[in-house]
Amino acid sequence: MPPATDPPGGDPPTEERFGPYRILGVLGDGGMGRVLRAHDAEHERDVALKVLHPQWARDEGYRSRFRREARIAARLSEPHVIPIHRYGEIDGQLFLDMRLVEGEDLDSLLRRGGPMEPARAVDVVGQIGRALDAAHAGGLVHRDVKPSNVLLVARGDDRDLTTSAAGEDFAYLADFGIARGADPGTGPTLTASGTAIGSTDYMAPERFGSATADARSDVYSLACVLFELLTGRRPFAPGDPVALMHAHLHQQPPAPSQVRPSVPAALDAVVLRGLAKNPDHRWQSAGELATAARSVLAASGVPVPDPGVRRAPDNGEPRPAGGPAGTGAAKQLWITRLAWAVAALTVLAVLLLTALLVVTDRRADDAVDDxxxxxxxxxxxxxxxxxxxxxxxxxxxxxxxxxxxxxxxxxxxxxxxxxxxxxxxxxxxxxxxxxxxxxxxxxxxxxxxxxxxxxxxxxxxxxxxxxxxxxxxxxxxxxxxxxxxxxxxxxxxxxxxxxxxxxxxxxxxxxxxxxxxxxxxxxxx
Structure with a gap:
């Protein structure tokens, strides 16, 4: 990316440019390219610009895959998915122009502030669940749901995000660049490529085998994220890859309340169902997982803000979770009372199902050469x-x-x-x-x-x-x-x-x- 030419008669500092973009800084640098902070003068906005090395544009196979995956990601319009403004090629380099999110990812926030309070954790997972449901409805599977791919928008009052409470976050699900169509014919799959895409710390058991990833694979990963937000640790300890894979395939994770006693025990069954080894035994959508978690928390006397009224921030500041104070309070009270009635049956059914899954999974453990x-x-x-x-x-x-x-x-x-x-x-x-x-x-x-x-x-x-x-x-x-x-x-x-x-x-x-x-x-x- 050549610097801009200095105008005659002056000696100002040169500017690094990439086509119409003015480069403001480097957000990330790696083997395949750079992620830059750039200014788009045409639309008067700062953006996150992912620019790949020129070698990738000369690879026709990669060019085709890049454009296909960029189209997939760009067509997602759900508010909690980071928008792609445009993509293409400039001066022999492939690029993605994305919304620049000022804030912090969940992985960094967890390391700084520790686990979240249950209502806040469930609220954030509910927002990501909406993004995943929209992607799944379009035939896409994310395949890399993890805390570092969830971004929280910085607070408008400049307070630290560790001080935020439930209803004060706006979350984005990032990095749809490795998403694939749910139909195996739309792109490379694990079976075809032999390539593990995604973090094995959050990878669903079926993804370690020949099964094609589907929406329920993302549900498993989202349940892993919820477990970590609630407890401050992952369902299975990082370490030896063989041991970690075996744990995902065959070990029953601990209940969140066993790891952190302040977590309401009613959440245990919801999270453990999301972590079921058999996809048929999990929640069948991310929204089901989030709704169940919200309901059982409400039944425990911990209401969670309604995610349906959250809007994408225009200037980096999350908008309030509700409307006028009186209306929002009345609506929340109605939701809480209804949730008490529904959640009792939900908790009982989930607990019975979880007990059955534990027995089934332990029997499977005995039949496998670890x-x-x-x-x-x-x-x-x-x-x-x-x-x-x-x-x-x-x-x-x-x-x-x-x-x-x-x-x-x-x-x-x-x-x-x-x-x-x-x-x-x-x-x-x-x-x-x-x-x-x-x-x-x-x-x-x-x-x-x-x-x-x-x-x-x-x-x-x-x-x-x-x-x-x-x-x-x-x-x-x-x-x-x-x-x-x-x-x-x-x-x-x-x-x-x-x-x-x-x-x-x-x-x-x-x-x-x-x-x-x-x-x-x-x-x-």
Whole structure:
């Protein structure tokens, strides 16, 4: 993005520009591009501008996917979805122009302020539930619902968001860039691509297998978010990827009130139903989850503001949750009285169903080989899109390996390089990656596209998502025999991948990196 040309006769500071946009700052920087704060002079507004590196525009397959996914996201008009103003290509770079939200994401807020009071947590989840229901009605599945993708608008009075109460928040669901159509034919799916899209800390059990994600997968993730807002911790402790996957697949999470006694026990059944292993046993929509949570809180004497009257802020300040004071109070009183009558039956039914689910899920636990099943699923999720596990050979695990595949080019697509893919226990993948990098003497690169190009084509880089969170690492090296080598790890999956191009040298690194970038899309920035 070249700086603007200085006008003659003066010596003002140069401005960085991107087409019609004036760049004001950098919000995030990663391997695939940058997220910028920019000013759109045509519409007199500041925006969040996601600009991808020029290499992506030269990849016709990625260009098509980018435009398809941008159209999907841009057509969502629900107030709690961050609007996309426009998208396209400028000077050979793909871009998204989105509303700039001044505020803070839930992940940051939780780390600063701890868990929320139940009424506030349920109110925020209700707003996100409305965004998800709108997306699902349009045939979309978000696939990455998590606290860092929920943004709360900054308060108009400049007070800290940790001091806000129920009814004072306006929440946006962000990052629909990895959304896919619910119909598997509309885009790559987990089964087709072998790629885990989304955070495994909040991923529904069926997404670790061959089942296609649907709206109920997002419901599970939303229930994980509600659990964390109420308790300050996730349903299952982060750590060893195999253990985490097994927990999502087979372990019953604790009741929120067991983790934080101040949480009304009536909420336990609502949250646990949202976390049911079998999608058929969950709430069938995000709105059902939010409505049930609101009803049981009201039955416990804790009313929650009506989300139906919330409007999107025009200037960064959330509007009040109700109308005039008298009208809002009377309406809330009516809602509370009605909720008392309905919620008693709801709580009883949910408690009975939850008890049945606990028994069913515990029986399923006894029938599954824990580590082997989890390792196999993790490995399948980590394979690049073009790699067919059916054309690979299962190798005898060595050392810390739990499962390993050898995937020769024979039997695969013509452009799939020879490689090995492994799941390792604990920090085994990271340790193996670090050892290989140390042996090669590779140095850290600034971004992904320096791998296989530029003055220093060899090195390693941290892989980050659109929230600038590290997802893993990738290295590009050439061995003593002149073979091009690409290694990468996914931190949350505990997997290590390796592909090579015999005799490819430094020129071959660019080909490997291009193949990998197209097939290993995990919401990288």
């Amino acid at each position: 580590a082997a099943d989890a390792a196999q699923r993790l490995l399948r999720l980590s394979l690049p899109r073009d790699v067919d596990p059916g054309g690979c050979t299962v190798e005898a695990p060595a050392g810390d390996e739990l499962r390993s595949l050898s995937c020769p080019a024979e039997g695969q697509a013509d452009d799939v390089p020879t490689g090995t893919y492994s799941v390792l226990a604990g920090d085994g993948a990271a340790e193996a990656f670090d050892s290989a990098v140390e042996d090669s003497g590779a140095e850290e690169l600034e971004d992904l596209f320096e791998c296989g190009s530029g003055e220093q084509p060899q090195g390693w880089v941290v892989l980050r998502n659109v929230d600038d969170e590290p997802l893993g690492r990738l290295s590009c090296t050439v061995d003593d025999e002149g073979d091009s080598e690409l290694r990468w790890i996914w931190d949350d999956l505990g997997t290590l991948g390796f592909v090579e191009l015999r005799g490819g040298g430094e020129d071959g690194l660019g080909s490997l990196r291009s193949w990998w970038s197209d097939g290993a899309d995990r919401g990288l920035l």
